[in-house]
Amino acid sequence: MSVIEFDGHNITVSVKDVEAILGLKNESVDIHEVVSKENVKELDANYNLNSFVNHVQINRFRTFSPANLKAVIGLLLLVPSLTLRRIRSYLEKFWVLMSPPLLGVEEEVQSNVSSPSVDCGLGLKERNYLGLSDCSSVDSSGVSSLPDNNKNNLNLKATELRLGLPGSQSPARETELCLLNSGKLDEKPLFPLLPSKDGICPSSQKNVVAGNKRGFSDTMDGFSEVKGYAYAEKSWMFHDAGSDSESPQTVGHGKYPGNSGANVILSARSPGAQASVKKDEPANVLQKQPHATNGINLKQTDISNNKSSAPAAKAQVVGWPPVRSFRTKTLATSSKNNDEVDGKPGPAALFVKVSMDGAPYLRKVDLTTYSTYRELSSALEKMFSCFTLGQCGSHGAAGKEILSQSKLKDLLHGSEYVLTYKDKDGDWMLVGDVPWEMFVETCKRLKIMKSSDAIGLAPRATEKSKVIN
């Protein structure tokens, strides 16, 4: 059973696992156990944000949309051991990966944050965390006029996060962003496809409200209490997707592309967890209300912006659309050449050198030919097998299994070697600390390093946020 299922629009989390994450069932349950259900073997013994996000990203999300991003935020907020600071520094990483429409969604979130209810029980720090969406509000209003962030008190964060946003004034981030997006961002309307105003927004907030108590049942209560229109798109839906897949609740699941944004469905797959699930109301809401409201909004969007009627919440899915890998590779190379002709930078084959401490040879890998850490790992494993295999054996888990991503990670992290990379700033980082897409953008070299030499290499997020601060 998966901890998290992401089907393109909705995130389904098994209640049991969430409870495990929350430690409701058993205080001693840690992510280590939860993750092992996913059969990702032996992540870092100390559960941390790195492994969680990587885990989530590698296995389910891979790319980030408002839908999955918010769900991740929500989930992370529910994890007691995480400080908001760490979460936020991660989100900065996501931020640069997000496209303007996504920011638009966040902006909506922000405008709704100012409802007084949000305040309840939230520490200032947490508010600050939420403030990460503030920056987008700054930017969005900046399109026409000056920023108006008086309505919330999160300016500090806004400053920081503005770094990652299109049209922002921070030169450093701006260039980075332009690079990432082939310089297109600036030309685009910032919010071409704003979803329904009352739509997706409340999701993370309300959950943060509940989340501040860090209790699952509180979250539930939050849901059943909230009523009315604004709740129509309540994102944390609970429904029983358990044994009976023909149950009517599932009908609404994932039907509203682009708008179902942050629907997070907690499905009670495990018997025994259902008692706490109030399934009926939210499921019905999901089925009925959003349809009407979103429908209108989508249409309006289409009319006003017929060049880009793609759904706002563009959620990329692994291996989709179905384009032959051969074609993808070829396109990557040819678009490089074309863009060179036009004088524009563009995606290209990304060859980086790989070295290994003690290995007599260098290899090159084209990062664009891989789409996950797993693929890269297994490729590296092949290249340096004579070296890693010995390690594998000594690690005791060798034998018949091929070296999977987790295993390599395990191998590299747990034993003598770690896989590190040099980012575009020239800093050496541990591989696996940022989403794959970002890694591809920033990786300049790879090195399989003796872990004794790698001490002090911080995971990227913390390192960078220090720099920014």
Next chain:
Amino acid sequence: MQKKMECSLPDEVLEHVFSFIRSDKDRNAASVVCKSWYEIERWCRRRLFIGNCYAVSPRMVIRRFPEVRSIELKGKPHFADYNWVPDGWGGYVLPWIVEMVGAYPWLEEIRLKRMVVTDECLELIAKSFKNFKVLVLFSCEGFSTDGLAAIAASCKNLRELDLQESDVDDLGGHWLSHFPETYTSLVSLNISCLGSDEVSLSALERLVGRCTNLRTLRLNRAVPLDKIAYILRRAPQLVDFGTGTYSADLQTDVFSSLAGAFYSCKELRSLSGFWDVVPAYLPAIYPVCSRLTSLNLSYAAIQSPDLIKLLRHCPSLQRLLVLDYIEDSGLEALSSSCMDLQELRVFPSDPFGVERNVSLTEQGLVSVCLACPKLQSVLYFCRQMSNAALVTIAQNRPNLTRFRLCIMEPRTADYLTLEPLDVGFGAIVEHCKDLRRLSLSGLLTDRVFEYIGRYAKKLEMLSVAFAGESDLGLHYVLSGCESLRKLEVRDSPFGDKALLANSAKLETMRSLWMSSCSVSFGTCKLLGQKMPRLNVEVIDESGPPDSRPDICPVDKLYIYRSVAGPRFDMPPFVWTMDEDYALRDS
């Protein structure tokens, strides 16, 4: 009666008659008429097609068909094309080659698709089959140009070498020089997939020059534009030509020599390649355009205005592969100038982009469907679709046999009505009575599968992603589509009930692939035990499925019928659900 049948015709005569039966289906039908027909047929079967290399063992094939000259084998599931099948899954051709070396010394043709071919295989082929003529490796992997060098050096009668879309480890262009100087039999050479920056141009030119029967030549991007004219002049008999890199600084002498070379190729019917195209050079092909029936521009980033100009010169076009830069306006032009079009494929130029980068909608497809009466086959990537458009297409092109529509964002609704696209696809299956292949996309409920089950009686292959609501959807398809041979599903909530209720149907199909669906491990085990002719393979890279409860859904499931039993070359992430497994498990 039986006596009479036996005496009616001598074996030699029957054998002669059978030699006129080309289709495998008819051959199969003939072979089950009676024992003597079975015997005669098996001795005179020269061509074999095996749609799944694990469905039968090489020895069984050899035992039944001792005189085979040509074999076509397919390996990995179709979804492997999209990287959805883990690396190392299988599909190795070596065991087949090894067996055939002993049994078919006169084997002439090997055609492989999605198989793992090693250099060892190629060397074995080169040295074992004395009269080897055709090697087609379609989407294969695992070999290098060293293996190709062995083929070039040893196969004196080689007519065809086709590496279409294979993943070849290109160790440089030198392998071409292994064709002996006396070698002249080449008819078809496709090396467009080779990634090397270098190709031995002199060897290539000499080869092209001396093989006067060369009809098909598809080059890779290592061949520069200024060499194309020279090559074409040496092979004016070419019918099918794939250019190399089609870019250079615009120089009138290069241009005029190129145009002249194209003009001298009176037989050209098909063009492809155009890597890194510089549109200014496109007019060089205008002189041959009027004869072209096939144009593959799917690797050429040509913008709509240039495409429109080009297409206006191609009135005979039957097959067009193109990137979505063609846009609606280009498709409009296509529909007004290419009335003979039979096949259209529009690929995305930016498949993973978030924003739409071109103005391509359902309207482009609709206009082509309305204007081109012979259109049969469609592959279309776009970002928006409506039921109305699909209904129009269905009503006007009932002759469609292959319809693959990919709306890039999963679960995209009809953008006009925000309804699911059930009705639209329903119209396709209802009106296109001969539909054999269908790929679904967009927002779809179980209703569309009800339509498919009810109407798509000739459907042979169905691809489903992000669709349906319940087991009922899958049930409609499995119980309704009589001709279904291949079904591939991903990320759809289909599960146990539909599979168990239609387990017998699975034996009539070549294969079923389901990934990220709701099939429980318990059901997989059950199917494996109850259906001995099915190989039920659970694929999970994260660990053995039996480490979880039976009710847990499996990651990937591949079911295929086989008379050979479970395969022996499974990687550690594949588990076969057979009785042994059940025993181990209990």
